[in-house]
Amino acid sequence: MGEVVDDLSQPVTKTTKGLIVLPGDHVVVTRLAAEHAQLRWAYSVCCQCTMCTDLCPRRLLGHPLWPHRLMRALAAGGPMDAEVAAGALLCSECGVCDHYACFMGLSPRRVNQRLKAELGSKQDVRQFSMSEGARPGFADGQVPAQRLMAHLKLIRWNQPAPFRGTLPAGARVTIPLKQHVGLAASCQVEVGEVVEPGTLLGRMAQGSLGASVHSSIAGTVTAIADGKVVIERGGGDA
Ligand code: SF4
Ligand code: SF4
Structure with a gap:
């Protein structure tokens, strides 16, 4: 999850879970920064294998969200089915689809982010957040954290980081x-x-x-x- 931050004056908010300092050419940074390329690739490369949907934690929990259908609708152009588009509002931006599931290196998460920005102010997510109950295979769809970290080349940064010192009293x-x-x-x-x-x-x-x-x-x-x-x-x- 998360985003690339290069403006260190941005405030920490209650949804800030953690900060990881990485080299600018690290794969996590370059993938998160490649939004425009990701949207362009989606038009031509997605093979509709459905792996992103099969492993999507929100989908596995039963929410009406189908990342592969969003990719297909984006590639087709034109008006998008309202239910499929609204599914983007249910995306938690966990990154399982792009950092783990998609072997083509595509990012349904980025597509969802863009749709959320367009729909977010007009729609109330609660009307779509109807889980039908955890889907069969829920347990098998869980992503091993160690494997994900290896995939993202983050193993060396997985070190204890105890809080030291005192909280700064900013002016x-x-x-x-x-x-x-x-x-x-x-x-x-x-x-x-x-x-x-x-x-x-x-x-x-x-x-x-x-x-x-x-x-x-x-x-x-x-x-x-x-x-x-x-x-x-x-x-x-x-
Ligand atoms: S996993 Fe990748 S290639 Fe497969 S449907 Fe999803 S976006 Fe398309
Ligand atoms: S980023 Fe969104 S669409 Fe992708 S796996 Fe996570 S919840 Fe599903």
Whole structure:
């Protein structure tokens, strides 16, 4: 899962699971960065073997998601079947299809990411997230982690990484109002406002998919832009 990050000023969010520093020419970096090539290859190379669907964890859990059908629809061009396209919203972007299942080196995950970006703001994933129950062969479809790491040439980075030292007390924090699937929280503060740890920065409307967002430090709101609230430390936070 994950994405290539080359802007180290990006905030850590609650969906940031871990950071791995890799050489720029590492296979994981080059594959994740090759979005345009992946979409182009999908037009011509996918042989419809269905391995991506057979091993897709979301599919194995019974969700209506068929990565190979998405690839076929993309290659065919024109309007896409609504149910097939909506399946992209159920993709967890785990990477099993591209990093493990597809022997052609294609990335249904990238296709899903693009479709999610197009559909995400218009559709509520909950209406499609109907598992029919785990499918037969669920246990056989699980991917051995060691084999996956070997496939990705990550074995040498699989070392204990205990936390050392103390957490830095940054002078400024940037807090996105949207940190997960769903809608962005509605901003509740203004530039110049003084906040405390726990002050509500963004509120989710009742019944909407998402989560409210709160300040992590005491300080002053200095900017609100691009769906992010910037707070400069000051005022004696806890
Ligand atoms: S595994 Fe690869 S080649 Fe096979 S259907 Fe999926 S995308 Fe196409
Ligand atoms: S990235 Fe999405 S489509 Fe691919 S295996 Fe994972 S959940 Fe399935």
